[in-house]
Amino acid sequence: MRAPPPEDDDAHFDLKDFLPYLLNIAGEVTSSGFQSSYKNQYGMTRTEWRVLFHLGRYGDMTARDICARARTHKTKVSRAVSALEKTRFLKRHKDLEDRRFETLCLTPEGYKAYKALCDKARQFDRALSAQFTAEENAILRRCLRQLADLP
Amino acid sequence: MRAPPPEDDDAHFDLKDFLPYLLNIAGEVTSSGFQSSYKNQYGMTRTEWRVLFHLGRYGDMTARDICARARTHKTKVSRAVSALEKTRFLKRHKDLEDRRFETLCLTPEGYKAYKALCDKARQFDRALSAQFTAEENAILRRCLRQLADLP
DNA sequence: TGGTATTAGTTGAAAATGTAACTATCAACG
């Protein structure tokens, strides 16, 4: 017994055209490619390096800021911050005006790790971009930023 | 004490230009948006949905085929297949020529679920695409397919 | 033959993630 065979009419639409699917696969393929390119030198998860990157690139901020900028859930960020604190890549500073907040600051070691990863990332991104024209790259990134709904 | 402030020179590069990052965020945002439109209905995970879709769209195939086509790890597929079997959306048929393989076939109920999801997906994708021009959509999808390294 | 290497798929344990409830702090308003 077989399932009904695929029809070629309009009732189907190709999975390879479905944006959420394409985005997930492309994200998975490129991320794991990048991860192996630096051989997970620092033993960080992707969420941890996302936090590290935000602090390194955009300066000290609170967990809440990172959630908003990276569109990442607060529990994920909370755990990443704990992990980075344990490896001494960042310190917390309670805001004395409003003690619900804590400003997150990279330590010198954290900053060094960020710089190293930053180099790898730039290199990796350049290699990815090389397969497209300048116009394609511009359009691709613009569409992605819009889909990601980044601030 | 503060971490070194962000510099604006070439030593940094913007996270919002980093493809793996953008792809992951965009994938997460769009997928969770889509998931809310079907999750409650069938209680499927994304991997299960992926398997269902492959069988519905491209016809019966083995788990190995799905792994290759969707660039998904075999343990993920294996567990998704078990789950779909338990909900009676698919059946396995041992290949008698080479008994390592089993061909996966949607049941009529599985096929019905696929068709329903297919409609939702097409609808959702149309809404996403509507924010871009035809040219942008073409370029976006072409780049994504290439990055995803799809067969 | 028979021994070794591959391949399809499964499983168990550890890690990561998602969800919801929780603490602690502050703001608004009577």
Add this chain to the structure above:
DNA sequence: CGTTGATAGTTACATTTTCAACTAATACCA
């Protein structure tokens, strides 16, 4: 004040994913 409601962040628990072994079947090759 004091109560209510919002916000920042954590934690507990369930689900999912990952990684490394594992079984079973086949291929290769001396």
